[in-house]
Amino acid sequence: MESQLDNYFLSLPEPEQSALLFLRHFFTNEIQLQENWKFNTPFYYYNNKWFCYLSYGKKKRDIYIGFVKGYLVSHPKLVAEGRKQIKVYKVNPEKDINAKELMAICKLLKSTY
Numbered sequence: 001m002e003s004q005l006d007n008y009f010l011s012l013p014e015p016e017q018s019a020l021l022f023l024r025h026f027f028t029n030e031i032q033l034q035e036n037w038k039f040n041t042p043f044y045y046y047n048n049k050w051f052c053y054l055s056y057g058k059k060k061r062d063i064y065i066g067f068v069k070g071y072l073v074s075h076p077k078l079v080a081e082g083r084k085q086i087k088v089y090k091v092n093p094e095k096d097i098n099a100k101e102l103m104a105i106c107k108l109l110k111s112t113y
Contacts, residue, residue, distance in 0.1 A: 004037045016056060019063055019093035023054055026099065031106050047113050055088075063091040067105070072112045075105050 009021055024042065027033045033044035033051055043053045050068045057063075070078050070087025078087035089105060091097060 005035060005042060008037075008040075008042065012056065013061075015093040016061060016063060019091055019097065020054060020056060022097060023063075023065065023091070026097075026102065027052070030099075030103065031110075046110060049113060051109070051113075061093075063093055064088040065091065065102075067109055069109055069112045073105075073108045075108060077101060078105065 009017060009024060012020060020042075024035070027044045028035050031044075031046075033046055034048075036043045036045060038053075041053050041055065044051050052065050052067045055064050055066055066086045066088050067078065068086055071080070071083075071085050073087075077089055079090070080087050089102065
């Protein structure tokens with residue numbers, strides 16, 4: 001499993017690779033989530049339940065974080081885009097990721113578990 005995750009992150013082009021590696025470190029070390037490989041995607045668990053996943057679209061080269069219980073919270077940077085349950089946080093790999101904002105969103109979502 002670990003090699004699949006490592007291979008996924010290391011096979012991506014820059015600057016997307018750096019952005020996703022930052023998010024990986026952020027979720028596992030700062031938020032204390034467990035990482036797993038599901039549906040060919042990095043998933044992160046809180047209390048053994050799905051918390052979020054990282055999505056990278058190769059055609060559009062876009063990155064977003066899908067928060068599984070996003071529908072339970074309100075934050076201006078979380079958007080549903082037609083989804084019923086999951087809300088996403090979009091990441092621009094060309095810019096610095098706002099870690100404070102992402103931490104606030106994660107704390108808000110952790111309170112729903």
